[in-house]
Amino acid sequence: MDAGFNEQIARYVRESLLSWLASDGTTSEYTFRIGMVLTPEAKANREEFMREYDGGNCSCHLSPPCFSCTHPGNPRNQEEDDDCWMPVLKGGA
Ligand SMILES: [Zn+2]
Numbered sequence: 001m002d003a004g005f006n007e008q009i010a011r012y013v014r015e016s017l018l019s020w021l022a023s024d025g026t027t028s029e030y031t032f033r034i035g036m037v038l039t040p041e042a043k044a045n046r047e048e049f050m051r052e053y054d055g056g057n058c059s060c061h062l063s064p065p066c067f068s069c070t071h072p073g074n075p076r077n078q079e080e081d082d083d084c085w086m087p088v089l090k091g092g093a
Helices: 003-023 040-053 075-079
Strands: 036-038 085-087
Touching: 036 040, 040 075
Parallel strands: none
Antiparallel strands: 036 085
16 A cells, blocks of 8 residues: 555645635634634634624724624634634644
């Protein structure tokens, strides 16, 4: 058996698995969070935010900071919070 060939297969399988898993989760726009998705809790917050604020609806011009900007599911807040993110493969692969 050619070891290099096996290695290629292993890498291909791992990459396919990663992208398949990532497609089921919300990924970050930051490159340093490659391979990470929102935790289930953060994902629920994000969905609630999208539902209640339609992904925005900032009203800081009325009373800053508004409920939209301070919502834990606001993507901007989540991008800045490391606790919202987890590796796609728990425990590494
Ligand atoms: Zn606002």
